[in-house]
Amino acid sequence: MDSRALRRQTSELETKENIPIEDEEYGEDFDLSVSSHKRKQSGIPIAAAEAAMFNRSSHSGSGSPLEQIADDEEVVPDSCNGKRKSLSRNVSFSDAAAYALGRSKSTPLRVSPMSSPMSVDLGEAFDQENSSFYSYASSYKLLSTRNMLILAFITLAALFMTMHTPPTPDPGYDVSRPVEDDAHNEDGEDHFEGVGNALESYTEVNKVRVYKSLDKMEEMKSGGPRPADRELGGMHSFSNVCLTNNIDAMRYEHDPTTSLRGLIYFTRDQEENLRRCVPCSNSESMDTWDGSYDDEKVVNHKCGMNGLHAMYATSAGDWSDCIMKEDNFQLMKKHGQTQSPTDVTTVHIFQEPMFLLQFNALDVEDALFNMLMTFLPFYHKYQSSGEFPFESVISHSVEGCLSHSHHPFCELLHQMNAFGRAQEIPWENDKNTLYCYKTLYYNQVGYNRHLEHEGHVTRETFGNLRNTLFMAFGLPRKRTVEGREKDEKIEGEDLLGTKIILYDKKSREETYWTDMEAVITQAKTLEKYRDITFVVVEDFEDLSVAQQARTFNEADAVVMVHGQHMANAIYAVDGTSFVGVGCSDTVPLVGNPRFMELMDSNYRYVTKCIGDNGGESEACIVCQDDKHFEMTQPVFENIIDGVMSSLKK
Secondary structure (H helix, E strand, O other), X not given: XXXXXXXXXXXXXXXXXXXXXXXXXXXXXXXXXXXXXXXXXXXXXXXXXXXXXXXXXXXXXXXXXXXXXXXXXXXXXXXXXXXXXXXXXXXXXXXXXXXXXXXXXXOOOOOOOOOOOOOOOHHHHOOOOOHHHHHHHHHHHXXXXXXXXXXXXXXHHHHHHHHOOOOOOOOOOOEOOEEXXXXXXXXXXXXXXXXOOHHHOEEEEOOEEXXXXXXXXXXXXXXXXXXXXXXXXXXXXXXXXXXXXXXXXXXXXXXXXXXXXXXXXXXXXXXXXXXOXXXXXOOOOOOOOOXXXXXXXXXXXXXXXXXXXXXXXXXXXXXXXXXXXXHXXXXXXXXXXXXEOOOOOEEEEEOOOEEEEOOOOOOHHHHHHHHHHHHHHHHHHHHHHXXXXXXXXXXXXOOOOOOOOOOHHHHHHHHOOOOOOOEEEOOOOOOOEEEEEEEEEEEOOOOOOOOOOOOOOOHHHXXXXXXXXXXXOOOOOOOOHHHHHHHHHHHXXXXXXXXXXXXXXOOOOOOEEOOHHHXXXXXXXXXXXXXXXXXXXXXXXXXXXXXXXXXXXXXXXXXXXXXXXHXXXXXXXXXXXXXXXXXXXXXXXXXXXXXXXXXXXXXXXXXXXXXXXXXXXXXXXXXXXXXXXXXXHHXXXXXXXXXXXXXXX
């Protein structure tokens, strides 16, 4: 385009009479100055004029008012050094406009002089380093009709895309279909969120989905039980099930327990059964899930298995509504199976495989045989491979069981590292929150209570467990006779001296031995017992778990009123002689011959005398009532003599 055409084009644009010019710097006396130049007849485009006249006036360094710049001088900023440059009025604006349209300053411009006397030294004014001026001048090129149409099209397209893109969900809202996010919340916990079907609304924190609206939950369909290991029995896995607590079990008149749970099994097969949500009573042993039991005729569904009583529903909301019906609630109460929670408003679904740690926390001996003797072969297998099939553990029996709870059985599990790297999940006692599991492993309570399953617990697995516990608790005496004899030779002293530990339970409100101290005092005067050390334990409840373990470890023989403290037998050395004393006709669990075989030890149970015998010719006790008994001196000596003859050295 030649300069004549350019002049015709630019002359069509008019500017206002006065153009405000900004100061280069904002100072305290900042204000706008108005140029005295008249632009009406100059034909200068507005954008180019603003660029050329940028910083036309400035504030005096001395703080004097703004001064008008003379007409024979223009000033432009130097972007590199911040100084002003004077522009002599020798070149027509056509050169400047051509430069703004993209011409190189090195290309000669053949233009006719404009009517305006304004001119400039291009080499100085349009230096390429002057980025501020160049950007202003270049903007002129964007004002063409074609470019404006393109810009309008891009703007409309962006607006269309914005209107049809779904908004990002607020983290505070319930969402569904979680999408992993690398960010963490303020507490450092992983937080996942997503957006999906409105009927699947939830939040997910640390791989736990939280539903706060039951009617928006996705339908759950349960599966199982499936054997956790085809070669080993006693552990099962379920999918998509929920657990409840039996709040009546702690109030049972006989044998209160913390080992009963309800399992909600989701299926539509029981949809027409009005008692689908009611568990069977706990009146009989239920060895298998598919077994037939008397209460099935009452509730019209399968009962479940020991420790895990089945209930059926189509959804969490259906179960909550079902148990709140008066007839069902009263039937549960009659069965001693009142469940918690009841009025469910929130559901937590754990996404990672979970192990249910379930045992009777009120009886350590019961926990040892009902839980550990079932779990032990699985523990041995998982420890050997270094892989456990579950990621987390949850216990409804003792809160914080694996975190040094000081409960004897929990401490045993902790010291043996029973669950590898699986983390214990705290149980929140919330009457309105239902806990559910995508995959749940259940170690069947009582499956190997009497060690009746041949080969389930071997001498090797049991011996390895005890070695682990001896090391974990720092017990002084080696487990095996051979190990103790080796220590005796090294130390040069008799570490196998006879020590008998006795306990009468007089400090407990239970069955106790009324005259134990009297018969012990008499026995100490006898010559045949001069090498025996009799140690009396006042109360095991006053001893820590480690102290109880050490007490049994140091004993050659144990003569005690039976109770849960006898579970400490697991810390005793091989060859220990055990004597249990009590009025019950039932032999305690620790007296199981199979258990004594695993311990390489022996057990004798002394119970009440029959008829008028009085305990003279046989080892028996005289039971005054269910809580008190006494023992004659001859019977006590009979017991001690038997212990001495059975000890292995």
